[in-house]
Amino acid sequence: MIAIIDYGAGNLRSVKKAFNHLKQDTIIAGKPEDLDKADKVVLPGVGAFGSAIEKLRETGFYEATYDWLYENKPFLGICLGMQMLFEESLESEDTRGLGIFKGKCPRFKEGKVPQMGWNQINITRESPLLEGIKDKSFFYFLHGYYVEATDTGTVIATTDYFINYTSMIQKENIFGVQFHPEKSGETGLKMLSNWLEIC
């Protein structure tokens, strides 16, 4: 069972639909106890870093997610869900992220912000998440802030948008992707099914 964390922000339906298309049972987790039924957790996200973390705290998901991550259980953070795995975002400097990965999230300084559309990944390290996915594959991105990972060993792919930035990370069973695999056509579905296989 895959739990999709619902902390009251963002459209979770497309994530759910993509997993259902891959014949997976999903549960929209509205309270932390729902994670008990799951063996995999997805943290989706759109919107602002500060209010998202705040909502995670209000709903009790902050601690539940932290515990899940601490136990190194299968996890996928999507877009803002990836950024929240980091220590902080310049979007709201007073708010601490989950801090599983070292680094922060600055805002794009050039180009149209948010970056919206299909961009490519540059694979920097082998990962089972990228099995059968070619270097320079396109995924759908939608974000104004990006991740600046201090520990480059956790980076598995980068993307170029005026600068070169981290677009995929991995630490054992914990994965984060800046793009929306659920909206990235066949390549996105392939990546999601890779994640299901690993975990």
Next chain:
Amino acid sequence: MLATRIIPCLDVDLGRVVKGIKFKDLDNVGDPVEMAKSYNEQGADELTFLDIGASYKSREILIEVLEKVSEQVFIPLTVGGGLRSTEDMRKALNSGADKVAICTSAIENPSLITEGAKIFGSQCIVLSIDAKRQGNSWYAYTHGGRNNSGIDAIKWAKKGENLGAGEILLNSIDKDGTKEGYDIELTAKISESVSIPVIASGGAGNPDQLVDAVKEGKADAVLLASLLHYGEYTIKDIKEHLEKKEICVRW
């Protein structure tokens, strides 16, 4: 590199695509779900559905269409036409749309942009501008291009961005259906005045005009209807042409 998006637009009335129904390879001609699947397979980067029926029933049917499409097609979906409240937006987004486009209702009630952005995020809110030229200015029109709001289209685009719109869908009333090409001047002016993406729409007759919209008009994406619906070009033809002209496309 960020690719220029090619976005087929399906004008839907009572559950049928009404513009350009000469699809030869499809059994169910003019069915929006089948057309959406076909364009997805051809390599469309996003899909836009506009309800032109503007009746309650037509909108309800489009919601059902979105439900079906979003279970089978995993690319961004935008829906527009007759959305007047955040509740209408919520219905559309819950049915499987990723973005909602508003035009007349945004002009009548600009705070709808802000309210929508606050609840669903700016990335969800597409400000659709139907613009028509008068002398050296362009004005934003409402009600499917029938009424002049008297609002300067460029100023309206900037205001829309400030109010929280995440993208602008710019439709030239003068060029719509002419096949003369996009209104490059207007597209460039708006694209340079805002920092959010601009989708050029209205007037595409051949792939060279798309190149102009991107290179001269600085469009981030192009909306296509009849050029694709009548089977003159496939998305692949168009992308190959753009790539030859050194425009980044997604394969």
